[in-house]
Amino acid sequence: MVTLAYACAAAAVVGIGYTVLAGVLIGRFFARPVSAPTSFPPVTIVKPLHGDERALFANLASFCEQDYPGAVQFLFGVHDPADPALRTVDELRRQHPDADMTVVADARLYGPNRKISNILNMLPQARHDVLVFADSDVSVGPDYLRNVIGELQKPDVGLVTCAYRGQPDPGFWPRLSAKATNYQFLPGVVTGLALGLARPCFGQTIAMRRDTYEKIGGFTPFVRHLAEDHAIGEAVRAIGEKVVIPPFAIAHACVESSARKLIAHELRWSRTIRRINPWGHLGSALIYPFAFALLAVAFSGGALWAWPFVLAAMGARLAVQLLVDRALRQPHRDLWLLPLWDIVSFAIFVASFRSSRVVWRGFSFKVDGDGLLSAAQDE
Known part of the structure; x- marks a missing residue:
């Protein structure tokens, strides 16, 4: 037990160092200038829809309000012609009659x-x-398209993707979900990029030219991938083109309205990362210094030497929240939720090693080492 206590304390110390580094790097990342476009080519914005999300109209409308002088086609798709999302598209047409x-x-x-x-x-x-x-489920500012096209016009760039922050629906559980996005996911992405340890690509935005799309064989090769965005990014890199992330964040809706939905979502994400990047997933344990510090206290029987690690870890995590909020220019709120989420998230991280089954849109799948989906029986 004493050995475990010391091991957890050491993990907490390394995690605290990582957390401090992440706080510094995230400010530098978002302080960089955004590339301006040299021209304004016509663009097709492709929007797959499914169901009537709470903020769907506002999210779609943000794309219709772009400060972009080039032609823009909005392409919406559903599987079911009776999908309620189409009512939102009808309203969008009424509000933006000139949009294509x-x-x-x-x-x-x-x-x-x-x-x-x-x-x-x-x-x-x-x-x-x-x-x-x-x-x-994303909303963007009026300069979004300009910024994305500006990055895409850089030499050797084949794909532009965007980091994102959490924008919670009303309620306790969406606010908790936003904690995961803003203060674990986002610092992890920025730190991984700065250290050359991450090769991300996010489905919230994937911008590419048609010739790049054709070079990777279109999207048909990704019909069995759970993390299709990651696989698309890797395919673009494989043909010798760059995947870049500009220094701004778009807003991703956090809609999980219950503990069950939140845990299922986070567990799916965690198990997916474990299957496609096992070493990176294991290394992500460093984002839990508060949990490791609490384990050091528990394994040491509440020894006095262990408690300073708890205070230091909590201080580092709260500092990261303040630094992220400043970098994103958003108000500080719900500081008390961060330690609670860190404990819940660590439990989800541990549970991710138990199985490779995920539940996605009501269907159960197994995820293999290449991130490919196959039908699974409920456990």
């Missing part, structure tokens, strides 16, 4: 990843050679 909108309703599936099947059904209607794929 195309809707595709096609039930064809090419694999277990329904989002990719939806996109494949939509793409024959895409008229422009610059394609911006963006999830339905």
